[in-house]
Amino acid sequence: MTRLLIKQAHLLVHDNELKLQDVLISEGKIVEIADEITTPATRTIEAQGALLTPGLVDVHVHFREPGFAYKETVATGSQAAARGGFTTVLAMPNLDPVPATPAAFTQIKANNEANGRVHIYQYAAISEGLTSADVSDMETLAADGAIAFTNDGKGVQTAATMLTAMQAAAKVKRPLVAHVEDESLVNGGVMNLGKRSKELGLPGIDPLSESSQLARDLVIAKATGVHYHVAHISTKESVDLVRFAKSQGVQVTAEVSPHHLLLDETDITGDNAYFKMNPPLRTPTDRQAVIAGLLDGTIDMVATDHAPHSLAEKQRSFIGAAFGITGIETSFQLMYTHFVKSGIATLEQLLQWMVVQPRVAFNLPGQSELTVGAPADLALFDIAHAHTITADEFLSKGVNTPFIGATVYGQTVLTLVNGQVAYEA
Template sequence: MGKLIVKNGRVLDPANRIDSVQTLEIENGVVLGFASKDATADSSAGILDASGCLVCPGFIDIHTHLREPGREDKETILSGTRAAAAGGFTTVCPIPNTNPVIDSQTGLKFILSRAETDACVNVFPYAAVTKGQAGEEMVEMGDLVYYGARGFTDDGRPIMNAEIMRRALEYSAMFNVPILDHCEDSHLAEGGVMHEGRVSNRLGLKGIPGIAESVQVARDVELAEFTGGHIHIMHVSKRESLEPIRRAKARGVKVTCEVTPHHLTLTDDALLDFNTAAKVNPPLGSEDDREALIEALLDGTIDCIATDHAPHTDIEKDLPITEAPFGMIGLETAFALLYTRLVIPGIIPLPLLIEKLTSAPARVIHLEPRGMLSAGAPADLTIVDLFEEFTVEESMFQSKSRNSPLIGVPLQGRVRATIVGGKVVHSRFPKGSVTLS
């Protein structure tokens, strides 16, 4: 692989405290460093003119449902990683709740070999905590770490059995990988369709109370403290869940957590017209929950942003709201949604947003030096036009699924190019504007 020069972009690399117009040099898939003015005279190098654009480390999504194997009608490793690239994500971590569940060496090897042939971005998979995600028998964690599992999760389902969670966390301490939990007390949540509150009452739909999440969060942080293991709380969504995390962090407990773009920007009002595209789990909360999440993102209680990209077919999402599956796609709208709703109005600063999409998730699952543009780091980069306005349209999705409540919504800030290991894997620059040697 040759040399690539990304010239004159606004390089924003929060982990290295860089925010200035620079020319970046890439060779053999790694970042070389900043180039002097005459670097572009090197005729053997490919040159990408990023003038007027933001150049930042590639986004890292530590919570992605790619649906392969088993539901290739919803998404595949091929289509899901194309969607990732279109959204500026250079790394995704597929969730093992596929069919079959990824709970063995064979399953992990399948994901990794399919990624090798089909994926255009980095794929770092997790394995399930329990066999078949049945919540009863633990997987061979040591073995699976050896074969490439970056963490363990039964996501899609909670781990109700505290004894299993205790053992999993003990192993997590031994192997230095996180246990990622979908926190939901299944008895409290039973039969719920949306967040329990004003809107669910008005619609006459059964609600899931905020405490269904927070009691499980409180249990998990206690078990993490007791075992010394690393618990990662997935898609934290309610005000009640933040206090136990904040207090545990202050005590030095190994707890990290993520929030989704949709919980940061939407509320249960999105379901007022029974829109199944807004039916997600955990459900969209109240405006008060949303404000608490933003506050926790700003004060560091929330470590990172993850999409929980969850593709479903139109046939399933066209069912009545009580029967439609939970989940929305998110890879291709994440950045623009957050930029438009949170950065432009001045609610969160741009460097913080970029950090929460890059070095912060890398830190959670130990992917550094990914997530930063240090010399010698893999050349994973995202180039964004912060001024481009566009309306989300079904036809723009690379994902196989269309279950987004944002269709028809105008947004600002669009990914222009995505570079993985020095290779341009997605580009909306005019053809021929990247000259490759």
């Protein structure tokens, strides 16, 4: 029987206190947690005070396969996830073929299982091609294992389609996840419409494209009783709408990406497409609003929207470059450094946003606490030493991030999935 012993790791205990503990793992599960464990082990890892947490959960990743393997594959994406400390991810359906049919979905799910280094749950599409008015066969797709339904990358443009989709998702008890964007208000924009876009001479996306469609959806969500989840929320108006909807009993959850918490349009000082993402970086006021929304519970969780692209697609002008940044390898470090180490939030809050709430909202198997008997999906982070992010360290095929050069704390030392090493520094 193989036994893995992690010696002297810091575990979070009550009241945000860290305590040095040994953790023994066998047969894919935690079998003992104690101040000192002397049981013989097949392998012993000296944690040297690194932080041991449950594996992180990311409900919004793009692994690009099938259809766009030159950007990322399930193998490279899941390796990157493990390097980021993530043991569970939810993969988006903007693929080719789009998983809107049972045949396409089961093929994609099988590929995830064959090539994934972490637990991968697959979204099915709301509609064919992410654009059709005809809603997918959600009953069959849910039975085949669809974790939820989304047309991420595209907003659902008609209220009638969204009503039908929400009714179908409610019937099969799966979340309906929305990329909220009214295309009639995008106007060919490449960044947020405002003072900065005018200064840079770049076409702007009206922030109303997000909040106006969100308002429509929240009304329909209340009428249908569906669990409605807002992807990558980015504007003050959107946060206000979700806060009000929650007060009215709407079953709504929301996520925010690290880049919308840490950057805003004033960080775009030139025509650098590494800052091009959808939704775009908004105003400083919007950034403060999403931070406030995260801290007060309006926004439930942090999700990366990990969106790798080739260098050719990003090393060009804002106009013509692809939207999106990578994030799964830098998310915990950035959040730990800028929120926990700075004192804005506690480590307990961070783990709520990156472990507990994603599991609860999407009804995921596994456990959010380090307890005896829990699956050994674990991550070990070095929170004591500074690290500078470099372009050559990524396991993802994508290096398209504006955070290259940033100094962070919390580099991943080790990630275990079912007690097996998925990543080791």
